[in-house]
Amino acid sequence: MGDKCSTEAPTADCLRPHRIVLVLESYRKTRTSAKSCADIRDHLKKIAARKTPLLLSCINSMAHFDKTENPLTAGQRVFERYYLKRTLGEGGMGVVWLAHDRVLDQPIALKFLAPHLVDDRKELDRLKSETRRSLKLAHPNIVRIHDFIQTPQGAAVAMEYVDGWSLWSLKVDKPGQFFGSEEIAPWIRDLCSALQYAHTEAGLVHRDVKPSNLIINSRGQLKITDFGLSRELQRGPAHSASHAPVVGTDWYMSPQQWTGDPPAVSDDIYSLGATIYELLTGKPPFYDGDIFAQLHEVIPPSMTERLFELGVNDPNIPLIWEETIAACLEKDASRRPVSARDVAARLGIITP
Ligand SMILES: Nc1ncnc2c1ncn2[C@@H]1O[C@H](COP(=O)(O)OP(=O)(O)OP(=O)(O)O)[C@@H](O)[C@H]1O
Ligand SMILES: [Mg+2]
Numbered sequence: 001m002g003d004k005c006s007t008e009a010p011t012a013d014c015l016r017p018h019r020i021v022l023v024l025e026s027y028r029k030t031r032t033s034a035k036s037c038a039d040i041r042d043h044l045k046k047i048a049a050r051k052t053p054l055l056l057s058c059i060n061s062m063a064h065f066d067k068t069e070n071p072l073t074a075g076q077r078v079f080e081r082y083y084l085k086r087t088l089g090e091g092g093m094g095v096v097w098l099a100h101d102r103v104l105d106q107p108i109a110l111k112f113l114a115p116h117l118v119d120d121r122k123e124l125d126r127l128k129s130e131t132r133r134s135l136k137l138a139h140p141n142i143v144r145i146h147d148f149i150q151t152p153q154g155a156a157v158a159m160e161y162v163d164g165w166s167l168w169s170l171k172v173d174k175p176g177q178f179f180g181s182e183e184i185a186p187w188i189r190d191l192c193s194a195l196q197y198a199h200t201e202a203g204l205v206h207r208d209v210k211p212s213n214l215i216i217n218s219r220g221q222l223k224i225t226d227f228g229l230s231r232e233l234q235r236g237p238a239h240s241a242s243h244a245p246v247v248g249t250d251w252y253m254s255p256q257q258w259t260g261d262p263p264a265v266s267d268d269i270y271s272l273g274a275t276i277y278e279l280l281t282g283k284p285p286f287y288d289g290d291i292f293a294q295l296h297e298v299i300p301p302s303m304t305e306r307l308f309e310l311g312v313n314d315p316n317i318p319l320i321w322e323e324t325i326a327a328c329l330e331k332d333a334s335r336r337p338v339s340a341r342d343v344a345a346r347l348g349i350i351t352p
Pocket of ligand 1: 088089090091092093094095096109111143159160161162163164165166208212213215225226
């Protein structure tokens with residue numbers, strides 16, 4: 001992000017609320033030393049307390065990114081059998097590392113849980129049971145979960161390492177930051193196939209389908225990550241008390257999921273639609289302002305309209321893609337396509 005406020009004490013220009021959010025995001029990405037991170041966080045807390053409780057909760061939930069609380073380094077041996085190689089990224093739950101499994105002599109991805117999750121017994125138990133349920137998922141387009149590890153050293157989910165890039169990173173590298181429908185069609189076919197399998201054969205819904213959870217491997221196949229890692233865990237301590245979104249990760253959730261209804265296939269169908277919408281236009285259906293209100297009250301623009309809004313002069317979205325994605329984004333869950341296979345069939349990327 002390159003924000004100049006990220007590694008130094010905030011200046012007057014940094015004290016405006018929108019700047020604080022930018023600082024938080026860059027702080028998360030560029031933290032340099034525990035001392036300066038803690039200093040920045042303390043400064044921001046004082047500012048945020050005067051501005052809005054939401055910002056304060058954001059800052060508190062970011063404490064777990066401090067190096068002091070997560071002292072992992074390349075070359076370190078963890079949980080007896082793994083050697084850490086490099087970080088693959090980090091999200092709301094913690095840091096993901098590429099590691100080498102010396103027992104099976106193969107690469108592995110380790111998703112370390114942030115301390116605030118490890119310390120929360122209820123959340124930890126829920127994550128364990130979610131992980132146990134997802135162990136049974138065996139599909140070529142779903143990242144295989146191997147284990148849930150918990151020791152005094154910390155807790156982590158061990159999973160298949162995917163040698164590739166997430167669709168989110170591939171998208172931001174594109175000119176205009178969006179794909180054409182013909183480019184993503186094979187990936188969407190993989191995605192629908194994986195969701196169909198999980199919904200019908202394993203009885204599981206994902207609840208967090210989004211571009212950063214879809215990785216394209218070096219052979220061009222799509223793999224879904226984070227199957228079974230429940231949304232609630234990622235939302236941070238104070239989020240459930242408010243419908244306000246925290247740094248963008250709620251852009252793909254159905255209205256029913258936002259309001260706390262039990263998990264349903266229709267939630268994944270909505271998120272699938274929101275994901276495709278973003279891949280084809282660069283932005284999810286709702287991305288600015290009060291997402292919760294828009295999600296319930298506003299029909300998103302067609303993808304063609306969105307591209308026009310973003311200054312693209314010659315949008316080229318096939319009508320069938322427009323209609324199918326609009327159906328996935330219906331507010332009324334019963335009006336969405338009934339299955340992921342139905343979505344793929346409507347798009348004409350599988351034979352019905
Ligand atoms: N199994 C994996 N193999 C390879 N890379 C992975 C794997 N799992 C995650 N990653 C990488 O690590 C990054 C961080 O993943 P993580 O799930 O922690 O965060 P996220 O998906 O970006 O956000 P959120 O926490 O909101 O889901 C991903 O974007 C991806 O690039
Ligand atoms: Mg993820």
